[in-house]
Amino acid sequence: MRSRYAPILFFSAIVIAVQILTFATGRQQYLTQLTMTGYYSLVIVGLCMLMGYAGQISLGHAGFFAIGGYVSAFLTTYDLTQLKGNLLIGFFSRTGLIVTVQDLYGGDALVFHPWMACIAAVLMTVLIAYVIGGPVLKLKGHYLAMATLGFGTIVYKIVLGTSFFGAADGLSDIPGFKLLPGLEVSGKTAVRIQNYYISWGMVALGMLLLTNLIHSRAGKALRAIHSAEDAANAMGVNTARYKLNIFVLSAVFAAVSGVFLTHYNGGIGPSEASIMKSVRYVAIVAIGGMANLWGALSMGIVLNFLSLRGYFGSYDDAVFGVILIMIMLFAPEGLLRREVFQGAKKWISGRGKAEGQKT
Amino acid sequence: MNIELLSQYLVAGITYGTIYAIVAIGFNIIYNATGIINFAQGEFVMLGGMIAVSLHAFMPLPAAILAAVLATMIIGALIEIIFIRWLISPSVLRMIIITIGISIFIREAALHVWGESVRALPYFTGTEVTVFSVGDVHISPQVLWVTGISAVMVMLLTFFFNYTLLGRQMRACSANRDAARLCGISAKNMVTLSFVLSAGIGAFAGCVVSPITYVQYDSGTGLAIKGFTVAILGGLGNSTAAIAAGMVLGILESFSVWVMPAAFKDVVSISILLLILFVRPSGIFGSVEASRLKEF
């Protein structure tokens, strides 16, 4: 039992240590990119669960991220003032589900409370994931890849073609998300540290949930599905249901991080829904090791952080492409595995000897 | 309803359809020989167009196209030899990710080689404004070129896969690799050959469609998605069906523009694809029984 929670405790310790370190070295600015990285990592661990443990590829996860982000962004910015007379709106307004906010230029706007928007976004994602997931997960291999790619493309095109989603410009001026009094998801410098903790707290929570899931009965069933689906089926595991539930769970992970990152950034654009984004998520999971949550998480952190810092410059996508090819060729089980480390260790201690350890 | 308008939408649909179909054929060749889908197929199309345009500055059009096709074939062979040949029974997932990686890499390389500007080959016959007209229905000669070339290509491929030794060896490898090897076929060479062939066909497609569509470093991705859609719609591996499916999809897209905002054209076509995948994953023209037997 202890070993299950030890990694999460260790992880939390690193999170705190990094914050203290940035404070001590006067590089608090890094927290901005680290916070954004945290939310992307949440998508990645969710996808890792789907790819590694349920064995299903999804080339449309940016779609779920975008559904979360856009629904929340739309509900918290769409001004309901002219609908004030409406009975339902009046009811929402009295119960505090709709609030009055001030926009950037001092005007008043009547919009949904972020909590309400967040819940709506998650419900919407669950619904869509169930509807899509049922038939999609019956497919395999290339067909599955194409179907999820198709789903992602549809979301992207809808977002891009719909004027109330801001078409190509996306939505801007999205208010902060007050989780609790004094705790706000927002990009303002004043709340930077708490936002770092909100982001990484969510990641820790997500990891806790997933590790527990893996160690539960469901997790064993999933691993059985991954190694031999027919055999698992024969043993009485309802494979279709397990796969669907994991699909929905990972979609929710993506949607929640979409909601939070949108409020943190104060905006969302169609690039978040693009196929390239979905491919990146898949790439990072693959690099980290399909069935290796911590590996995927670490690679997610490293690559997203470097990319958001702009270290790759104009070669951002090219770097991803090359890493992707290299990993899949030389270490298809992922980079962060014992064998790779041992290989590297041997390579460092006595070159030459390690030649055979490459894979 | 106006019959001329109807015919014009039909012609538009056929234009889309032939472009998609000619790209889809390339997907099918590699699939036929190896059972994998090459996500970098769109990049072969782009490379063909780009190289031909660059060479056209120094040589006549047919020579430029021939040279571009050969150059892309060499690139195709190199890709297979460097990245794929030595993998021992890779999983479908791994192949998908590798080919996606290759596609990103080629695209970014093209950006740094050719820049972001747009290029096009001249029309094979006539100019940009030449058309054949029947009443108020107009069609560009280039569309006929693309249609004709796709038809010839499919015929040649059908002949190749069914009646030549090499073609039958390639099919044998796809059906059962081990059995094919036992019969003395070099499976590895067949795979390389399929990459060369599909790179060549992709590049040729790129040259033929470039007067209509233009070519830019990132034009491969969009074409690949549509080509892939059509390949699946027709039933993977079947090039004749791909042409029919291309027409169906093109015409559906064209008529969707008639009745709804054009911004949702792709939403319509991909929704149709999803629907087909859900109810009949073997494709409109594919055999359900045969697809059950295949390993994915």
Added chain:
Amino acid sequence: MKAFKMLAVLMLTFMIMAAPALAKDTIKIGAILAVTGPAAFLGAPEAKTLEMMVDEINKKGGIRGSKVELIIKDSGASPEKALSFAKQLIEEDKVLAIIGPSTSGETMKIKSVAEEGKTILISCAAAEVIVNPVAKYVFKTPQMDRDAVIKIFQQMKYMKLSKAGVLSSNTGFGKAGKEQIEKLAPEYGIQITANEVYDKAATDLTAEVTKVKASGAEAIINWSIEPAQAIVIKNARQLGFKGPIFQSHGFGNIKYVEAAGEAAEGVIFPAGRLLVVDILPKNHPQKAVLMKYKKDYESKYKEDASTFGGHAYDAMIILTRAIEKAGSTDKEAVRNAIENLKGVVGTGGVFTFSPQDHNGIDINAFSFEMITVKKGKFEILESSAKKGNSKKK
């Protein structure tokens, strides 16, 4: 556990990677541009232009004796990257000003970051919302889409056309133009018979053009900046559309004329004067600036100078003038100086800023020229609506 150690080590490495310390007297200017990605046709020439200008400024000894340090970040037209870079430039590099981003969507996302960080932002994107309503630190250099649309509508009235079929691409550029067309059409008595948006990567637009043609349009107005704009005119002519075709100022690149070949003949579009600089009269106020930019850019990069690179050129000129005028590199002083700049000649026009006007180009005097294509070359449209007809706002 290995993974954790690796993770910890990597995290530490990032923390230690320090930005190189710099001499105090350099002026730091940041730029967030879409050098790659879907808006590369904007960002790439903008980045090249800025690099060229900064080289030149530094060779001449800098601005007021201080060297200029330019930090270009490639956003690939992703708002989330633009946001991350904006915060980085403001907080870490402590830049005086940010030039860019190239697209309206990105600019709108980082507008509030610039405001909060009290850092000057000179956007190279055209959308009107960027400077209307005015935000204290946000400026922009490109001409208003509104002005371009007005020019087209005036020309349509002059040609006695009142029914327009509108096509636009699904990018920020297309969207901004489409909105202005919809807004201004009633004012000019123009009826929009069809209004279609197509994908930026469209390969053929026969169906869309068929729809527009069937709607009874007398003229087609197309608003996009991708290769698709050449496809539109080609398809329209193939379908036998005889009326005039209007394009946006995004057509101002001879490559699109080459791509469309014969079909491009007679296309009419508003453009900055960079395109026709050779035929501008000698006494034209912009002639010298335009000639210099065109010559410098083309001799350095061996490619045609574009109006879009000009947006960055103007931003840099404005910033340089403002620093000189303010006599310091204090953000607040420079910002105030920009608002008081008068008659600065740039490639896009002559800029006169005020606290109410953060774009500063006067439409009547200096902005778009109506241009047409004749025998594969750009020419000033002779039979155009007279300047006197222009009405302000």
